[in-house]
Amino acid sequence: MKKLIFTIFGSTGDLTSRKLLPALSKLYKDNKIPKETKIICLGRKDLNTKSYLTYMNDESSAPLDLKTLEQIVEYHKIQITDKNDYNELKKIISKETDNQTKQLYYLAIGPELFFDVAQNINHSGLIEKANENQLIIFEKPFGHDLKSAKKINQMLWEFFDEKQIYRIDHYLGKEMIQNIMMVRFANRIFEEVWYNRTIKNVKIIVKETDGIFNRGGYYDQSGALKDMVQSHLIQMLSMVSMEVPLSYHSEDVKNEKVKAIENVSFDSNSFIFGQYEGYLNEDKVNKDSKTETFVFIKAFVNTPRFKGVPFYLMTGKKLDQKESVIIVEFEETSEQRKWNLPLSTNKLYIKIAPDDGVGLKFNSKVPGLTGDVQEVELEYCAACNAVGNLSEAYEKLLLEATESHKTLFTRWDEIELSWKLIEHIKEKQTDPIIYNDYKALQVLIKEKMDVKMP
């Protein structure tokens, strides 16, 4: 690839300021994308390139690398839902393009706009079907329910080849999510015990301290189930529970993930939905909204390997800390049971954020003249061992897309099945309880399900 044109629809939004622009400027600075890169940012706001970058810098939670971005960004005001504006866009892009140019079209917009924008891109000839130099990337959530997701996907297959379609789940770009397969399949000590006879339960946890910022318009229609469970949590669950793939090629891995998702069921008595106190005062949130900002679910993966093992899924906003982690808890040994001592169970921690790493808790003798036993932890810090900083998920994903690698992107059947699961949960959804303290939720989970969530 000699030249790259990266076009962003929804370029004035939160995702672009906090994730896409920082990732693109870093990739450019590190010479990971061509010297001849142009980022075409499209929006409705009346801005020029200079005022756009100033605006985005103000909006971003951390300062942008303006020096780099000034070299590659071009802002254009267009109405992305108006097909007539695409003639102008085509002229802008054609000016920069030859047959060596890779063109990526990134839809950093809500799914309600996917249809119009994809159709306009197709009808204006910006992307020709089967041209593998022209790719289209969709942010999550892909649709807002099963029906809309199917409709979008059907339309995409009319306009584009599957090879041109990239559906993002940014958790797949995270270092430790990619490490799940390594930990499972490249270590005899884990591979041997990855079964229901040795695994007691699995906890998949994504806690956030932040609220919804100014995303009320989107979030209030979505809630934690559609915003987080449908994508990130189900992806994590499938990677922990899938069978050994035939090979580590994208399609083989996805085939196994799909089989795992197909076998998921829920204990509907376990469901807990919460809404943080003050949510109703957030901008663009309905004053009587019942949208959940917290969810706890007990799930099962009904495969011979995992039948009977509870998978506790939990995610929420305004909780005690920012933490994404998978905890695999193992059964007691038969000796432990015999001794009837209060010994801990072994626990494997796959730490996704804020620290990237792996931890293993096990029992060990207290050193010295005592026979006591204590729980100790072995820790591996991936970030500490990386050369330079670990790359952020979006850096990895954008780079993969520029190189036409699809392993870290989701396939349609994964998304379709995940939406089916969300529909099952939604059928049993109850009004959320109001919380202002994570401890109260912990107590509730303990009382209701007899499980201690960290």
Ligand SMILES: NC(=O)C1=CN([C@@H]2O[C@H](COP(=O)(O)OP(=O)(O)OC[C@H]3O[C@@H](n4cnc5c(N)ncnc54)[C@H](OP(=O)(O)O)[C@@H]3O)[C@@H](O)[C@H]2O)C=CC1
């Ligand atoms: N923010 C995040 O951390 C994450 C976001 N996502 C996903 O990315 C997508 C974008 O999210 P985010 O950036 O947070 O959303 P924002 O609400 O911050 O931004 C939405 C963008 O879409 C544009 N837009 C909205 N409606 C229209 C319209 N009718 N016509 C033209 N442009 C429109 C807005 O333009 P204008 O400024 O003119 O209103 C803005 O640029 C969503 O699907 C979200 O789920 C996924 C993962 C994380």
Ligand SMILES: O=C1O[C@H](COP(=O)(O)O)[C@@H](O)[C@H](O)[C@H]1O
């Ligand atoms: O997709 C989303 O993810 C973020 C959490 O991602 P993380 O990388 O910070 O763990 C979440 O805040 C947001 O609501 C959701 O849309």
